[in-house]
Amino acid sequence: MKTGRTIPQAKRILSNRLMWAACLGATTIAVLVLSALLITIAIEGTGALSWSFLTSFASRKPAQAGIIAPLMGSIWVCAICAIVAIPVGIGTAIYLEEYARRSRIKSLIQLNISNLSGVPSIVYGILALVAFVRFFGIRSADDAWTFGNAESIFYLQIPFGPSVIAGGLTLALVVLPIMIISSQEALRSVPQSLRQAALALGSTQWQVVWHVTLPAALPTIMTGAILSMSRAIGEAAPLLVIGGFLLVFQTPANLMSDFTVLPLQIYNWAGRPQSDFHKIAAAAIIVQLVVLLAFNTIAIIIRQKLQRPLQS
Amino acid sequence: MTSIAARTAAEISQRGRIRSAAFHGLFEGSIKVILIALTLLSVLTTVVIIAVLVKESIGFFTMADHPEISLWSFFTGTEWSPLLGAKPLFGVLPLISGTLLVTAIAGIFAMPVGLLTAVFLSEYASPRTRSILKSVLEVLAGVPTVVYGFFALTFITPYLLQPLSSSFGTYNAMGAGIAVGIMILPIVCSLSEDALRAVPQSLRDGAYALGATKFDVTAKVVIPAGLSGVVAAFLLALTRAIGETMIVALAAGGLAQLTVNPSQQVQTMTAYMVQIFLGDAPAAGVEYRSSYAVAFTLFLITFIMTWTGAIILKRYREEYE
Numbered sequence: 001m002k003t004g005r006t007i008p009q010a011k012r013i014l015s016n017r018l019m020w021a022a023c024l025g026a027t028t029i030a031v032l033v034l035s036a037l038l039i040t041i042a043i044e045g046t047g048a049l050s051w052s053f054l055t056s057f058a059s060r061k062p063a064q065a066g067i068i069a070p071l072m073g074s075i076w077v078c079a080i081c082a083i084v085a086i087p088v089g090i091g092t093a094i095y096l097e098e099y100a101r102r103s104r105i106k107s108l109i110q111l112n113i114s115n116l117s118g119v120p121s122i123v124y125g126i127l128a129l130v131a132f133v134r135f136f137g138i139r140s141a142d143d144a145w146t147f148g149n150a151e152s153i154f155y156l157q158i159p160f161g162p163s164v165i166a167g168g169l170t171l172a173l174v175v176l177p178i179m180i181i182s183s184q185e186a187l188r189s190v191p192q193s194l195r196q197a198a199l200a201l202g203s204t205q206w207q208v209v210w211h212v213t214l215p216a217a218l219p220t221i222m223t224g225a226i227l228s229m230s231r232a233i234g235e236a237a238p239l240l241v242i243g244g245f246l247l248v249f250q251t252p253a254n255l256m257s258d259f260t261v262l263p264l265q266i267y268n269w270a271g272r273p274q275s276d277f278h279k280i281a282a283a284a285i286i287v288q289l290v291v292l293l294a295f296n297t298i299a300i301i302i303r304q305k306l307q308r309p310l311q312s
Numbered sequence: 313m314t315s316i317a318a319r320t321a322a323e324i325s326q327r328g329r330i331r332s333a334a335f336h337g338l339f340e341g342s343i344k345v346i347l348i349a350l351t352l353l354s355v356l357t358t359v360v361i362i363a364v365l366v367k368e369s370i371g372f373f374t375m376a377d378h379p380e381i382s383l384w385s386f387f388t389g390t391e392w393s394p395l396l397g398a399k400p401l402f403g404v405l406p407l408i409s410g411t412l413l414v415t416a417i418a419g420i421f422a423m424p425v426g427l428l429t430a431v432f433l434s435e436y437a438s439p440r441t442r443s444i445l446k447s448v449l450e451v452l453a454g455v456p457t458v459v460y461g462f463f464a465l466t467f468i469t470p471y472l473l474q475p476l477s478s479s480f481g482t483y484n485a486m487g488a489g490i491a492v493g494i495m496i497l498p499i500v501c502s503l504s505e506d507a508l509r510a511v512p513q514s515l516r517d518g519a520y521a522l523g524a525t526k527f528d529v530t531a532k533v534v535i536p537a538g539l540s541g542v543v544a545a546f547l548l549a550l551t552r553a554i555g556e557t558m559i560v561a562l563a564a565g566g567l568a569q570l571t572v573n574p575s576q577q578v579q580t581m582t583a584y585m586v587q588i589f590l591g592d593a594p595a596a597g598v599e600y601r602s603s604y605a606v607a608f609t610l611f612l613i614t615f616i617m618t619w620t621g622a623i624i625l626k627r628y629r630e631e632y633e
Binding site for chain 1: 336339340343344346347348350351353354355357358360361364365368424425426427428429431432433435436437445448449450451452454455456457458459460461462463465466467494497501525526527528530531548551552554555556557558561562582585586589590604607610611614615617618619621622
């Protein structure tokens with residue numbers, strides 16, 4: 001049309017149909033890939049799945065191996081990650097959306113956060129190795145500051161070494177940018193009129209945030225938090241760098257315990273040449289996917305049940 | 313929607329304690345300080361990442377017993393063999409080419425498929441089909457990357473690639489690249505779809521009124537109007553592909569070589585770091601320290617790419633109000 005040429009009608013109809021076919025074909029590919037993935041894993045893995053698989057420790061013999069250590073490790077690490085990343089992420093989002101004025105510094109911080117979300121997770125692993133595991137070399141592991149005794153659940157040493165708490169903090173670094181960005185979007189979607197009404201009633205700025213903005217944005221924030229946690233529970237690379245152990249024969253007892261997580265255990269088994277190990281890797285993947293599916297379902301339920309329309 | 317505001321006003325009045333202005337000033341002030349401190353944590357993260365990578369990389373380039381290592385030899389060297397041979401060689405080009413090969417394969421698969429799926433979702437699909445497909449994509453997006461690595465090893469390479477040509481080994485760039493492509497597909501797709509849906513309906517209606525077909529509308533109106541968002545989506549997805557670790561560590565092999573042959577095994581920057589941190593190389597040794605220089609290179613590449621994406625989004629966004 002732009003070129004002023006008349007395109008014959010038959011050709012236009014053909015191009016229209018081809019476009020439709022191409023779009024449908026591409027979408028089919030996405031669906032086929034997901035089906036192939038799930039079918040492969042189901043065929044390989046279901047045979048190895050059993051109660052004893054869930055409750056045993058790793059073993060040299062694939063038939064006796066289980067995933068209790070990585071399963072508990074994943075839960076510990078993910079809980080620490082949630083305790084740190086969710087409040088820090090929401091706090092940062094509140095500052096940027098509700099407090100900070102438009103300025104060069106604010107837009108720099110914003111740019112910095114979007115850059116952080118693009119940093120490969122393995123690079124966070126290096127940061128965590130130097131900062132958390134070795135504490136910048138200020139104190140050596142043999143000469144660590146120690147709090148509490150080794151049997152207590154409150155036992156803590158600095159530097160952390162490759163422990164549960166180092167792993168949790170590492171994952172918190174990885175998901176923090178995602179958490180901040182999703183909370184910001186949630187706060188931004190709260191209508192300005194609500195804030196103005198509360199301010200008109202004489203609320204202070206924090207009262208507006210605490211009683212009006214946060215409750216209104218909470219369902220969306222929680223959805224973002226759950227999606228961040230499902231990212232955290234699938235991460236392996238940064239934990240591999242800080243020395244998440246590949247073979248652990250105990251479940252974590254306190255923040256200083258050695259740990260492994262499900263994705264690391266899957267990596268360990270999938271990387272071996274014997275097909276028996278591939279079978280238990282697939283079984284571990286099924287467990288991992290079930291956990292993720294549970295996370296996603298909770299997110300969808302929260303989104304549907306709690307989200308009331310904010311504009312009449 | 314009056315409920316929240318009304319309830320809140322009631323709550324505030326019920327609490328009813330009248331506090332002095334000084335209390336409120338102090339309380340509000342300390343909240344603000346706490347929030348600023350939390351915000352500065354993300355700035356601190358960036359500063360510490362850069363400081364650690366710079367310091368450790370300088371340590372690598374100035375090792376007393378390895379005077380042959382320089383910035384020049386690192387960035388122009390075509391051989392990377394830190395563990396084999398009498399004299400370790402640190403030329404990062406094979407690692408960069410391995411990374412780019414895997415990323416290119418992933419991009420060639422994911423960019424067209426992702427964009428066309430996005431077009432299907434935003435222009436063709438009924439609301440019902442769309443919501444089903446969106447949840448399929450959400451599931452794909454949530455799958456841990458180590459699972460895609462497993463998929464490359466147990467399905468893509470033995471059942472798709474090896475029947476095509478016997479030159480494909482157990483570990484090859486093609487299998488890893490396709491798996492990385494599957495991983496970034498949901499990112500390309502959902503971000504491009506956001507960009508396409510942001511194009512106002514009036515533009516489409518205008519084109520239809522002029523007698524345009526759906527193809528004309530999509531290819532000549534909607535995609536050009538949403539182009540900055542689509543390009544930013546591509547860049548973000550490719551950044552994820554470059555930094556992807558577990559897929560390539562499992563499926564791409566462990567041999568750093570300068571090749572564009574996708575049936576060969578390659579080593580990416582991330583896979584080398586995994587090899588070093590999993591192995592028992594001594595922490596003061598030259599191969600251990602080289603991983604920091606590799607990490608710095610990787611960080612720089614991804615940093616430049618995200619920066620470019622942000623600039624494209626900001627500068628070339630078409631605003632319709």
